[in-house]
Amino acid sequence: MKRLFPLILIGLIVSSTALSQMKPTFPDLTYKNLGYPSYTFGYMPSNFNLEYKKLGLDSPIPDGEVTKLGSYQASSSTTLTLYFTTGASDDPELFMFDQNGKRIFSVGGEGFHFKGRILYVSGSSNHMFDQRRKFVYKDGTYKEVPQPYYYVGKKGKLKRAIKLYETKAMKNVVATLPKGYDIEIVMAEFEGEEYMPKDQYLVKTKFGLVGWIKIGQEDYFGGLIPSLYMMGD
Numbered sequence: 562m563k564r565l566f567p568l569i570l571i572g573l574i575v576s577s578t579a580l581s582q583m584k585p586t587f588p589d590l591t592y593k594n595l596g597y598p599s600y601t602f603g604y605m606p607s608n609f610n611l612e613y614k615k616l617g618l619d620s621p622i623p624d625g626e627v628t629k630l631g632s633y634q635a636s637s638s639t640t641l642t643l644y645f646t647t648g649a650s651d652d653p654e655l656f657m658f659d660q661n662g663k664r665i666f667s668v669g670g671e672g673f674h675f676k677g678r679i680l681y682v683s684g685s686s687n688h689m690f691d692q693r694r695k696f697v698y699k700d701g702t703y704k705e706v707p708q709p710y711y712y713v714g715k716k717g718k719l720k721r722a723i724k725l726y727e728t729k730a731m732k733n734v735v736a737t738l739p740k741g742y743d744i745e746i747v748m749a750e751f752e753g754e755e756y757m758p759k760d761q762y763l764v765k766t767k768f769g770l771v772g773w774i775k776i777g778q779e780d781y782f783g784g785l786i787p788s789l790y791m792m793g794d
Contacts, residue, residue, distance in 0.1 A: 585683055585693070587674050595628065595645055599684075600653050602630055602645065603674040609633050616644075621664075622656055624649040633677060635698060641665070643675070652686055657703070666703045668696070685792045689781070690715055690749070710748035713762065717786030718743055725772025729761050735772035743767055746789060 586592060590603035593613060604611060612631040620627040625647040633641045644656040648669075655673050657666040670692075671684035678698040685691045690713045696703035719742045727733035729750065738744065748763040760776045776784075781791040 585672065585674075585681075587676070587681070590674055590676070593630075595653070596626070596647065597653075599671045600645075600647075601672050602655075603672075604631070605676060608677045609675060620644075621658060621662065622646050625652075633675070635678070639701070645673075653684070655682070659701075665701060666696075668694075668703075670694075687792065689713075689789055689791055690746075708751070710750055710763070713746045713749050713789075715746040715786065715788045716743070717788045719786060720784060723764075723774055723785070725764055725766070725770065725774060727772060729773050731773065731775055736766055736770050738766065744786065746786070747771065 586601075587603060589605065591606055592601050592603045593611070594600070595602055610631045610633070612629050614629045616627045616629055622644055627644055627646045630643040630645055633643065635641050640660045642658045642660075644658070646654050646656065648654055652669060653671055654667055654669045656664060658664050668680075668682050669684065669686055670682040671686055672682065674681035674683075680696040680698075680703055682694045682696065683691055690711075692711055695706040695708075697706055719738060719740050722738060722740050724737050725735040727735055744767075745765045746762045747765050750759045750761050762774055762776065763771055764774050765771050774785075776789075780789065783790045
C-alpha cells in the first residue's frame with residue numbers, strides 16, 4: 562500500500578494539471594469542434610438550429626475556410642445566421658448576419674459559447690493571453706460587458722529585471738525583482754470601445770506582493786516571461 566500511494570498522488574497531480582489546462586466549457590451547452598482541436602462552438606439545442614455546413618465561393622465571408630453554423634431566433638421578427646471562419650492567416654472569427662444579409666456582429670476567438678442572447682468568447686489569437694469576454698444582445702447587435710480588468714494568469718521566470726509600482730502611472734516602487742525571478746501576471750487593464758488590453762499588467766511576486774508594470778514591444782514575443790507572447794502576425 563505504501564508503494565501505491567506515491568503513484569496515486571502523482572496520478573492526481575497529473576489529472577489536476579490536465580483539467581486546469583482545459584478550455585472553459587458550460588455544462589448546459591453542446592459543443593461542436595470547428596476543425597482544429599482548440600476551435601469549438603457551444604450552443605443550446607433548444608434555441609439554436611445547428612447546420613454546420615462548409616461553404617464554397619458563395620460564402621458571405623471572403624477570407625479563410627467558412628462554415629455556416631446555423632441560426633438563432635433573436636426575436637419574433639429577427640433571425641440571426643452564424644458563420645465561422647478560420648481567417649486568411651488562421652485568425653478564427655465568428656460572424657453574425659440578420660435575415661436581410663446584413664452583418665451585425667463579428668468577434669475573434671477560439672472558443673465560442675452561444676447561449677442565445679448571451680455569448681461568451683475565449684481565445685488567444687492576436688492577443689497576449691487567453692481573453693475571456695462576455696457579450697449581450699442589445700439594440701440589434703452583441704455588445705461587450707465591460708470588466709474592470711482582464712484575467713491573465715500567466716506564470717514564468719523573468720527574462721530581465723523589473724520594478725513593480727503602486728500605481729498605473731508607474732509611481733512608488735513596491736518591489737524590485739531580478740532576472741530569473743518567478744512571477745505571475747494576474748490581470749490586464751482594458752481601454753476603448755473594443756476593450757483591448759493596455760500594455761499595463763498587474764504582477765504578483767512569490768511572496769504575494771502585487772504591483773503594476775508597463776511592457777513594451779520588446780516584450781510582445783516572450784521578452785518578459787516566455788508564456789506572455791503575442792499569438793498573431
